[in-house]
Amino acid sequence: MSSDHAAKTISIREMNKYYGNFHALKGLSLEVEAGEFLVLLGPSGCGKSTALRMIAGLESISSGELLIGDQDVTEVLPKYRDIAMVFQSYALYPHKTVAENIGFPLKMAKVPQAEMDEAVRAAAAQVELDGLLDRLPGQLSGGQRQRVALARAIIRRPAVFLMDEPLSNLDAKLRGNMRAELKHMQNELGITTIYVTHDQIEAMTLAHRVAIMKDGELQQLGTPKEVYSNPANLFVAGFMGSPPMNFVEGEISSGQFRAAGMSLPVTGFADNAAVTIGFRPEDCQVVEAGTGQVDASVYTFEMTGDQSLVTFEYEDRHLVVKMPKDFEIASESRAAIAFDPAEANFFDTASGRRLLPAA
Incomplete structure (x- = not known):
């Protein structure tokens, strides 16, 4: 027709x-x-x-x-x-x-x-x-x-x-x-x-x-x-992506983002007592303890075929890292998560709005 x-x-x-x-x-x-x-x-x-x-x-x-x-x-x-x-x-x-x-x-x-x-x-x-x-x-x-x-x-x-x-x-x-x-x-x-x-x-x-x-x-x-x-x-950050974005709550003061066991330099952000950092599982790596942005213990390790998923226990939450398919790590071992703070997202914890660095 x-x-x-x-x-x-x-x-x-x-x-x-x-x-x-x-x-x-x-x-x-x-x-x-x-x-x-x-x-x-x-x-x-x-x-x-x-x-x-x-x-x-x-x-x-x-x-x-x-x-x-x-x-x-x-x-x-x-x-x-x-x-x-x-x-x-x-x-x-x-x-x-x-x-x-x-x-x-x-x-x-x-x-x-x-x-x-x-x-x-x-x-x-x-x-x-x-x-x-x-x-x-x-x-x-x-x-x-x-x-x-x-x-x-x-x-x-x-x-x-x-x-x-x-x-x-x-x-x-x-x-x-x-x-x-x-x-x-x-x-x-x-x-x-x-x-x-x-x-x-x-x-x-x-x-x-x-x-x-x-x-x-x-x-x-x-x-x-x-x-x-x-x-x-x-x-939106938590809804889009599988596994979803990792979130850690902390604060920004004097050019540093600080949370439990984590301190990162950040530029262009005003001081804020309640900030959440977000980083995607594919934007980070598992590295030796003491050499990344945050140390944590491995909660589970999953091989999915095309990749490996490492879930860490950090404070009262889980943080997930996507690694290559041939990567292996034992559960309960200590390691660190490494990521580039410049690739991370920052959100106002109270309103949920994304914070953008000053130009």
């Missing part, structure tokens, strides 16, 4: 959602570019699925504006918004064949049968389901069912794709394969996509930009590289 739909922008302006007295979404503002793949990322209950359902028209907007292209759709019914939604549950009709499931949106639109058959074959080919068109959903694997749901969304060539955790029911290997397929497909089709997930690996690999949310509020918006390298606050 040929499309006269060009990819459209989405403008979300000061969008709020209240359930009674509960403020579920707090003044969300986002501009999504035409053809962009934007991921809404955050833990359960952060408001990301609520935001997606409001864009779809499945939840009303308490206040604010929503534009798709240059049309204000704040009050428009879902069926007039030119969107297609892919859910976590796939939502397939069990008694209809794969072909009937994929073609259902066109059947509803009363598209002639010959044109519909051709469109179904084309959409099925795009997600590699050509040989399975006569099967019922119950005869398919989870990954195949998810591809049927995608094909059904593609066939309408909507202006916007909305995807709510579409890969969360798949096993790890299949998730990896489907991520690659999704990214390739969105690239080919160029359809503006908003994708909700709590999985930051998914966000990092799929997104042109990531919008990180917590407690109904947008925390940071940027490319995966930006939010990973320059997190706006402690929450």
Whole structure:
């Protein structure tokens, strides 16, 4: 089915959602570019699925504006918004064949049968389901069912794709394969996509930009590289990355960051009695005790195949270091963690905000 739909922008302006007295979404503002793949990322209950359902028209907007292209759709019914939604549950009709499931949106639109058959074959080919068109959903694997749901969304060539955790029911290997397929497909089709997930690996690999949310509020918006390298606050720093960033609480005075057993020179930071230093596991090394930034004892050593993870016990917390796959160290041995203080992040412990050195 040929499309006269060009990819459209989405403008979300000061969008709020209240359930009674509960403020579920707090003044969300986002501009999504035409053809962009934007991921809404955050833990359960952060408001990301609520935001997606409001864009779809499945939840009303308490206040604010929503534009798709240059049309204000704040009050428009879902069926007039030119969107297609892919859910976590796939939502397939069990008694209809794969072909009937994929073609259902066109059947509803009363598209002639010959044109519909051709469109179904084309959409099925795009997600590699050509040989399975006569099967019922119950005869398919989870990954195949998810591809049927995608094909059904593609066939309408909507202006916007909305995807709510579409890969969360798949096993790890299949998730990896489907991520690659999704990214390739969105690239080919160029359809503006908003994708909700709590999985930051998914966000990092799929997104042109990531919008990180917590407690109904947008925390940071940027490319995966930006939010990973320059997190706006402690929450973003701790949420992005696997294993997450290491944090140590201390203070800055007279050009030194000081914490238990740790004293580092830092330049350009004002004195502050409550500062948290953050450094990523891949930005540090295990070295001999007394030769790094902080001495600690090894809590566990894990070989993961492509790397080794060394977890240290420091004060009342764990600090993790990524080492090469052939590295080994005994549990409970003493060693030191070495890292470059210039590569570390500093945060105001009270507000969580990232501190930047004076120019």
